[in-house]
Amino acid sequence: MPPLPDPTPASPPPGPAPARTPLAPASTAPCLAGLPDAAPAPAARGQAPPTGRFLAHATLVTASLSIAAALLGLVRDQSLARLFGAGRDTDAFLVAWTVPEFAATLLIEDGLAFALIPAFSMALARRARGAPGDPVRALVAGTLPRLALAFTAVGALLAVAAPQFVAVLAPGLPDPALAVDCTRLTATCVLSFGLAGYASAALRAHRRFLAPAAIYLAYNVGIVTAMYALGGRWGVRSAAFGVAVGGCLMVAVQLPSLVGQLRRRRISGTQAGAAAAAQPLDVPLLATVLLFALCRQSQVLIERFLASELPAGAISHLNYAQKVAQIPMTLSMMLCTVTFPLVARALADGDTERARDRVEQDVALAGCLVLLGTAAVVACAPQLIGLLFQRGAFTAQDTATTAAVMRVYALGLLGQTLTGVLVRSYFSAGRATWYPVAAMTAGIVATSWVGAWTLGSWGVTGIAAANAAGITLTAVLLLAGMRRRSVPIRTGPVLHELSRPLRAAVVATVAGGFVASLPSAPLAGLAAGTATVTVVFVLLGRALGAQGFAPALRSVRTLTRKLAHAVLR
16 A cells, blocks of 8 residues: 655744754644645635645645545455465465555656646646636646556556566465456556546645545545455455455546536637647656656565565565554655645746745654654554454464564655655656656665565565665665755755654654563553653654654644544544
């Protein structure tokens, strides 16, 4: 499952020391109170930046639905573990699961969004300046039919070539025939995810976040329902069928909102044709963003290729560990879901300083959030995995192995988050750039080399370490190239700011792990460990004066209160 990527703008740093060089001043601090509709403010129709209230509302809508989808994703993974365990059948499905994972990254989260959101932002800017016709509808007419045809062709080719795909991806798989059947079912998501990603990018550029935030909720509903309805008759193939159903639901939940936006301004056919010819989709840009997303998601291919040579269950242990460990990264990346269109629009309007301030605030806040989550995941890994998965066919040994893998995998979560935040800055201007592809390629080479080197001695834990090392290298390279090739953030102050919550997270992890190991009951250990991590991180964060700390804590506190209210009422 891809990231369900959004918190909000950082508030001014509380009481900075005199010698400290502050990052960009925050314009507003979201209160995150209530769950209003994220309809665009009047500023969204013109050139003015959005208000802090709008950002707070949009972020809360996105965060609430994304957290609900993440929780349902845990239910999905729990159901998969309960019904089918961590053996050869689950391994076969997880090979086919590579298709929706790749499709989500390429077509929803990263690739297509990086190309389309800047394109729609430019079209909206031209509309605001009074361009003839409607550049937005012209862009849709000039791009959507061609992309839909390409998605259909790729999905059909994948279904036909499923045996070869499985043989290349997992040559040591015990039951390749089952994986082929599942792959042919999941191949349908190339078209459905492509259409869902297109609709999501268009709506977010229009500052409509409600429908795009609901897509993974609908997706997981389709999978869970299919597993329980058809699992007894179809086995693990029911999960693959659920992927196909869930992809269609992702399109369905966005279609009414997208149609409503495109009908807002009618123009004549002649004007539409002229505008469409003047605004084709940038093919070099699309190529670079898709290659970057492909390189990033190919880490999964490397992991499963290496793990297929290990005893049965290795792929499953790695999958369950990733799904849980990625939750902090997913929550921290929700910020970029709202702010990426804002950065793209600021650059479309020529306001580089506003774009730089926004990116620096995103890095500070996302860094604090992911480091707090990483500390909790590492400290309480055995308790967390045991409570989530240890039932049915998922044994205590599976819990121990998965927890060990998750602790190592979590070491790369800061790199995952920084990569997600920074790469959006490279593509937000709507121009092709090959530097992110080169940085991600270097990370993939590092992942492959470290994984092959450690596989014999560390097994699946070595694969997790390779993932962490590769993505961290990519994040470092992206940060190093920001000033000359992207939004010119101030790298020195940004790194200095990130060091504060990093130090707090290290101490909080040690303290939380010790406390979590004291109670014998997993639930008590998890509660004690997470409470200790939070308290230590809060105290050290305040003492060190981390700039992103206050808004990060406020976001976590508000979302936790709302989730508790939803569960207990």
